[in-house]
Amino acid sequence: MTELRDLTPHTAIADEQTQRGQRQRRQLRTFLPEMTALERMLAEAPAQVESHVVDHVALDDLQLPIYRIDIGSPRPEAPAVLLVGGVHGLERIGSQVVMAWLEGVLKRLAWDEQLAALLERVHVTVLPILNPGGMYLNQRSNPSGVDLMRNAPITAQDRSAFLLGGQRLSRRLPWYTGDPEQGMEVENQALETVIRELLPGRSFSVALDCHSGFGWQDQIWFPYAYRRRPMRRIASVMALKLIWEQAYPNHDYRFEPQSRHYLTHGDLWDYFYKQINRDNPGVFLPLTLEMGSWRWIRKRPRQLFRLDGLFNPLVPHRHKRVLRTHLTWIDFLLNAAASHRNWLPEQEQEAMLREAAIMHWYRDSI
């Protein structure tokens, strides 16, 4: 019998699959179909795509891999785009959006010269399922009950939202922070390993972490979550918002600092933003896509009775629409990263855009 290992350059995938028994494969297909789909997609991916396992998450007798996929320029100074999905296990649509984009790119690599030229100028790293245990269990937190978005060693400066802002009372309640001073959870450590290896030394990098479940509208959130004051790179976010809205005026993402909604402890992207921008001259912008799921519920109130229905579009045509809606935005981020020298503000422009950003977002809080 020909082994999968002999058929694909992606040996990481074959290694994972051979370690699983039949029952485990069935469990994975049933409870984490996104992982099965991802492995199939990667096994067939062209050789210029690299796939690795950053770490494993143990769940009963299963060892669930955290996959990392790399495409594009190997130059350490090339601008980078980091795409993350599945931080909150219940918000499966976040993983699915990232994978829908990835699948299209893997197919286009076979013929699209324009894409190939773009990828010579930019590096893309994808972590489509950061919290495979949470996704398998269909729960927000990881298998230890920790909310990964509240698990970084950073404390809110003002009063955070009660419970929602992160709590240390019990891992049985949502938004449990764990004990970040003792080290972050394994999933977040995997992300930190990737970020520390990937981002330093680049003049520009942007991360997009895909979530769902808050609000009527699709939103792009940026730091901070731990305090209400603007971050140092705020002018760059304003510039990115402007070029996006000029290029795609009929899309309507709402750009906002997370602190406009509620303050939280332990925000992962606050933490990485501070780390990378403190130690490096380049600009790193971590963005979160919050897909507004309340619309999906308004159109189909029955969804309220299903937990996954609060966070995911359950009707097929709506699901397809969500999967295609965000492709333009992700493609845009690649282009914006590759051409960042043409729009990233400097000196005078930066001061002006910072003023504009403060007027736009922070008038009430400063």
Ligand SMILES: [Zn+2]
């Ligand atoms: Zn989320």
